Amino acid sequence: xxxxxxxxxxxxxxxxxxxxxxxAIGTFLVEDGKATFWDxxxxxxxxxxxxxxTSSDDITHxxxxxxxxxxxxxxxxMDPAAFGLECPYAAVMPVxxxxxxxxxxxxxxxxxxxxxxxxxxxxQDAADILAELLGxxxxxxxxxxxxxxxxxxxxxxxxxxxxxxxxALWLIRDMRTGEGGKALLMLDIDRFRSLNEALxxxxxxxxxxxxxxxxxxxxxxxxxxxxxxxxxxxILTRRTGESLTQFAAHLLERVAAPLPVAGEPLEMQxxxxxxxxxxxxxxxxxxxxxxxDKALRRGKADGGNRVSIHDPEHDATMHDQSRLExxxxxxxxxxxxxxxxxxYVNLADGSVAGVEALLRWQHPGRxxxxxxxxxxxxxxxxxxxxxxxxxxxEALCRAAEWPGExxxxxxxxxxxxxxxxxxxxxxxxLSLSGFPADRLEIEITETVLMRDDPxxxxxxxxxxxxxxxxxxxxxxxxxxxxxxxxxxPHHRIKLDKTFVDDLDNPTTNxxxxxxxxxxxTQGIAVTAEGIETEARLEQVRRLGFTHAQGYLxxxxxxxxxxxxxxxxxxASA
Numbered sequence: 001x002x003x004x005x006x007x008x009x010x011x012x013x014x015x016x017x018x019x020x021x022x023x024a025i026g027t028f029l030v031e032d033g034k035a036t037f038w039d040x041x042x043x044x045x046x047x048x049x050x051x052x053x054t055s056s057d058d059i060t061h062x063x064x065x066x067x068x069x070x071x072x073x074x075x076x077x078m079d080p081a082a083f084g085l086e087c088p089y090a091a092v093m094p095v096x097x098x099x100x101x102x103x104x105x106x107x108x109x110x111x112x113x114x115x116x117x118x119x120x121x122x123x124q125d126a127a128d129i130l131a132e133l134l135g136x137x138x139x140x141x142x143x144x145x146x147x148x149x150x151x152x153x154x155x156x157x158x159x160x161x162x163x164x165x166x167x168a169l170w171l172i173r174d175m176r177t178g179e180g181g182k183a184l185l186m187l188d189i190d191r192f193r194s195l196n197e198a199l200x201x202x203x204x205x206x207x208x209x210x211x212x213x214x215x216x217x218x219x220x221x222x223x224x225x226x227x228x229x230x231x232x233x234x235i236l237t238r239r240t241g242e243s244l245t246q247f248a249a250h251l252l253e254r255v256a257a258p259l260p261v262a263g264e265p266l267e268m269q270x271x272x273x274x275x276x277x278x279x280x281x282x283x284x285x286x287x288x289x290x291x292x293d294k295a296l297r298r299g300k301a302d303g304g305n306r307v308s309i310h311d312p313e314h315d316a317t318m319h320d321q322s323r324l325e326x327x328x329x330x331x332x333x334x335x336x337x338x339x340x341x342x343x344y345v346n347l348a349d350g351s352v353a354g355v356e357a358l359l360r361w362q363h364p365g366r367x368x369x370x371x372x373x374x375x376x377x378x379x380x381x382x383x384x385x386x387x388x389x390x391x392x393x394e395a396l397c398r399a400a401e402w403p404g405e406x407x408x409x410x411x412x413x414x415x416x417x418x419x420x421x422x423x424x425x426x427x428x429x430l431s432l433s434g435f436p437a438d439r440l441e442i443e444i445t446e447t448v449l450m451r452d453d454p455x456x457x458x459x460x461x462x463x464x465x466x467x468x469x470x471x472x473x474x475x476x477x478x479x480x481x482x483x484x485x486x487x488x489p490h491h492r493i494k495l496d497k498t499f500v501d502d503l504d505n506p507t508t509n510x511x512x513x514x515x516x517x518x519x520x521t522q523g524i525a526v527t528a529e530g531i532e533t534e535a536r537l538e539q540v541r542r543l544g545f546t547h548a549q550g551y552l553x554x555x556x557x558x559x560x561x562x563x564x565x566x567x568x569x570x571a572s573a
Contacts, residue, residue: 009039012129015197016105017041019122024087024108027130028059030070030101035059038103047108051084059083064455065420070094070101075123079420080108089382093123097134105130121300125194132198165289168234171224172285181281183244185235186273186292187215187251190304192231195268203261207268214254218247240276248272248307271299275310325381327363328374332390336362339394341560344409344527344549347541354407354441355560356549357395359387379415388416389425396433396440402561407439409471414447418455423462438467441492445473460489471527475499475515492547493519497530503539516544 009027017025024047026040037048037057048057062070063083069076069092080090087108095103105126172184189211196204208231215233219225224236239247251272258265273296277283291310299308331337341355361369378384392410399408416422430437442463448456460470470490495512502508519526528540531550540548554560 009130009133010041012126012197013039013041013044015193016122016126019125019193020107020119022107022109026106027095027103028106029103030062033062035062035066035104044106044108047085047087066092066104068455070104073101075120077415077418078106082420093127095127095130095134097131102134103130121191121304125191129194129198165228168226168228169285169289171226171234171236172288181238181240181277181279183237183239183274183276184288184292185237185248185251186228186289186296187233187235187255187270188273188296188300189231189255190269190271190300192268195266199261207259207261207266210259211255211268214257215251218251218254244274244276245307248274252305252307269305271296271304272307273297273299273310274307324374325377325383328361328378328381328383331361331363332386336364337387337390338362338558339391339398340556340558342549342556343554343560344547345553347546347548352406353547354409354439355399356409356443357391357411358556359391359411375413379413382415384413384415385419388413392425392429393432396429396435399439400433400435405439406560407441407469408435409441409443411443411473414445417444417448417459422459426463426466426468436467438469440467441469441471443471443473443494444490446475457489464489490524492525492527494527494529494549495545497550500528500530500536500540503536503543509543513543520544520546 013025013027024041024044026044026048027038028035029038035058040048063078065076065078066082069078073094073096075091075093078090078092080087083090083106085108089109091107091109093105093107094101095105097103105123107123192204192207195207208227211231212227212233215235216225219235219237222238224234226234228234235251237244237247252270255268255270258267260266273292273294275288275291275295277288295308295310299306302308338360339357340360341357343352343355345351346353359371361374363369375384378387392412395408395410399406412422419425426442429435430440463470469492471492471494472490473494474496475493493515495515499508499512503512516526525546526544527547527549528536528545529549531537531540531548531552533552537548537552
């Protein structure tokens with residue numbers, strides 16, 4: 001067992017928690033098929049002490065999703081109840097050292113979140129540092145000696161002084177444009193905070209001093225370089241065009257040159273946010289500063305180690321998306337979401353086989369929005385989970401009021417399907433509505449099937465055992481899904497409109513014939529989506545499709561019963 005370095009680990013966890021904007025984060029050691037609590041933030045320790053089973057710090061039976069995450073080396077959403085904890089959200093980040101999983105981080109949050117790009121970097125930083133501690137448990141946490149930078153005597157000097165925000169704006173204003181424009185470069189060291197936490201403030205000061213010297217040495221007459229604070233630097237120049245591009249690249253090269261720390265070469269990377277004020281422009285200094293900061297943040301989000309140029313259109317898009325994300329959070333509470341239903345028909349006899357529930361958002365300022373406008377945003381922010389639960393309950397309760405034996409198809413996102421309580425959500429919605437399970441069809445995408453793991457297979461078989469049918473939506477993306485027909489259980493595949501619209505292409509036509517033939521041989525129904533003309537309907541009928549859906553068959557509407565007779569007539573015409 002690795003000896004505990006509580007002071008270092010605690011500091012690392014506090015640092016990681018602040019970057020992730022959570023309060024509770026802990027780490028566990030993995031050994032001999034079990035996990036043992038190692039250390040955590042104060043909030044995590046408090047929750048861990050109050051968990052359902054307080055008899056031991058050991059987790060003797062690792063949850064299946066945790067085992068999969070440890071094997072895949074990827075962060076994953078977890079059910080807090082699997083650890084005896086109660087909170088809205090939990091996620092794990094594996095820590096590998098020496099070629100195997102040695103530990104994992106457990107993150108708890110009071111808010112529903114998703115592991116997007118913003119969380120990837122701080123999680124990876126924390127995991128990398130823990131891996132170093134686990135890989136070298138006896139190594140000192142601070143280098144025994146730091147080499148002095150050139151022309152300096154040991155001990156290493158303090159880090160260079162910082163420039164206040166007001167002084168930075170004064171420098172920007174003071175750099176008159178004269179006959180030309182000016183450029184502002186904001187440079188930030190990638191993952192510097194992790195290095196500082198791991199090596200200590202003395203090492204951090206030494207690194208900053210050396211980088212300050214390197215960057216200052218790259219500037220020429222009339223150019224200004226200053227440290228803004230932390231590991232961020234400001235460079236002002238009148239260079240333009242290719243000269244400016246080469247200058248920015250040279251700054252990154254200066255940062256990347258190996259720096260000897262504790263006798264070992266330390267390699268670093270940086271990201272630059274760049275904004276250019278053209279000749280004759282008079283942009284306020286505060287605006288230039290903000291634009292450079294936004295460009296820098298975008299470069300960090302894109303992976304770092306790059307020059308990110310300010311793009312006004314990107315700023316407007318990001319602002320619009322941020323506004324839309326905030327509005328989406330209130331959509332359920334204020335009854336802005338509604339469902340419409342579109343029929344699909346059996347081509348053999350023209351009968352209506354069922355209706356698909358489709359989501360609409362009646363935005364107070366933008367009018368009616370379809371899922372293509374906000375679904376990616378909902379998935380990235382984690383808001384797809386409450387939205388998906390609402391759709392399932394609402395659709396089943398509405399369908400239970402319809403006469404006859406009409407079937408209902410409900411779309412489920414990959415994130416929703418992967419939730420540990422997904423099956424219980426289905427059971428609860430069926431119980432609440434009284435809708436028969438054998439008339440429910442769950443539509444999933446290839447993203448779900450691509451996991452092809454025991455958990456996915458188990459979820460599918462459990463649903464089918466309840467009488468629920470499975471449909472594979474948007475089938476055929478990249479023609480890569482043919483292998484799923486035989487491996488994973490489902491009842492119907494739906495070929496997307498863009499795929500069906502390309503039927504006149506001989507190559508596409510041959511591929512679709514192969515898909516339809518393979519599916520029908522295995523007893524799997526095949527639906528053509530996006531049918532809008534009689535000619536296209538007759539074409540898919542000749543190709544062997546079993547079902548059709550589209551505007552020709554029926555438009556999405558809140559009361560599908562009104563249009564079912566028309567759907568029957570068009571399909572049998």
